[in-house]
Amino acid sequence: NAGVMQNPRHLVRRRGQEARLRCSPxxxxxxxxxxxxxPEEGLKFMVYLQKENIIDESGMxxxxxxxxFPKEGPSILRIQQVVRGDSAAYFCASSPTGQGETYExxxxxxxRLTVT
Amino acid sequence: AQKVTQAQTEISVVEKxxxxxxxxxxTRDTTYYLFWYKQPPSGELVFLIRRNxxxxxxxxxxxxxxxxxKSTSSFNFTITASQVVDSAVYFCALRGDNAGNMLTFGGGTxxxxxx
Numbered sequence: 001n002a003g004v005m006q007n008p009r010h011l012v013r014r015r016g017q018e019a020r021l022r023c024s025p026x027x028x029x030x031x032x033x034x035x036x037x038x039p040e041e042g043l044k045f046m047v048y049l050q051k052e053n054i055i056d057e058s059g060m061x062x063x064x065x066x067x068x069f070p071k072e073g074p075s076i077l078r079i080q081q082v083v084r085g086d087s088a089a090y091f092c093a094s095s096p097t098g099q100g101e102t103y104e105x106x107x108x109x110x111x112r113l114t115v116t
Numbered sequence: 117a118q119k120v121t122q123a124q125t126e127i128s129v130v131e132k133x134x135x136x137x138x139x140x141x142x143t144r145d146t147t148y149y150l151f152w153y154k155q156p157p158s159g160e161l162v163f164l165i166r167r168n169x170x171x172x173x174x175x176x177x178x179x180x181x182x183x184x185x186k187s188t189s190s191f192n193f194t195i196t197a198s199q200v201v202d203s204a205v206y207f208c209a210l211r212g213d214n215a216g217n218m219l220t221f222g223g224g225t226x227x228x229x230x231x
Contacts, residue, residue: 033218042122042207043161045218056216091161095217104151105219107161 002027004094004108005074012114019079019086021111025094032075033105034067037089049075082115089113118143120210122222129198130230137193137225139208145169147213150184150191155224156204167191198229 005024013019025032031050035043048056049069060067064082069075079086089112093105119142129135141150152164165175167184175182179196195202205226209219 031217035219035221042120042221042223043209043219045220048217056218058216059218089159093219104163104166106163107153109160112159 004029004092004106006090006092006108006111008111009109010112010114012116013082014116015083016081019082019113019115021077021079021090021092021113023075023077023092023094023108025075025092026096026106029094029096029106031095031097032069033093033095034075034077035091035093037091037110039088043091046077079113082113084115087113087115118145118210118212118215118220120208120220120222122206122208122225124225125223126226126228128228128230131200132197134194134196135198135227135229137195137206137208137227139191139193139222141189141191141208141210143210143212143215145212145214149211149213151209151211151219152182152191152193153207153209154204155207161207164193195227198227200229200231203227203229 004026007022033048034046037043045059047060047067052071064080066078089110091110092108095103095105097103121140148169150167154162172184181194183192205224207224208222211219
């Protein structure tokens with residue numbers, strides 16, 4: 001059973017370009033979460049999605065950031081007009097359900113975004 | 117609001133020493149879940165344990181053990197007879213039942229085990 005997959009693993013963008021980060025959840029998981037880890041810091045929640053729905057985007061910056069989880073295909077975190085402060089590791093996690101005690105969030109390997 | 121504090125930013129030990137990583141949490145939820153994750157130098161996050169708020173039984177898994185103390189809002193992690201491969205950043209995290217499905221992470225403790 002493949003784990004959570006993220007690609008690319010490393011992404012370099014120049015200021016002003018767009019960054020697209022992809023996440024394929026574990027098989028059978030329908031809930032996806034995105035977290036950001038700034039250098040030397042812990043992870044911060046960004047957004048929680050189910051298929052075709054954004055459930056909680058309370059951690060998303062108000063501008064330039066968007067996320068989707070279409071009916072088919074991976075979840076996409078999109079950052080428009082990147083700035084140096086967007087340089088971070090972006091982790092995706094998935095879970096089989098969103099409620100109850102019996103789930104863990106399984107994390108992907110992360111995408112390391114560097115903005116030059 | 118939820119908060120997780122890992123006061124130790126960095127710990128250095130010599131191989132075979134025991135080491136305890138502290139985690140203190142805050143939540144208004146009566147039902148909540150606590151987690152520990154390991155982030156080795158390669159960067160991925162490895163799930164170690166989940167503990168439910170209604171189960172204060174401590175847990176041991178090989179050289180790892182966890183001490184959950186509801187009275188002090190702490191969920192400490194002990195590695196016995198540490199090994200070089202234990203060198204990593206360790207994160208404690210919290211999910212409250214009424215705080216959405218997000219995990220709130222502490223700032224992490226970097227553990228360095230020297231041979």
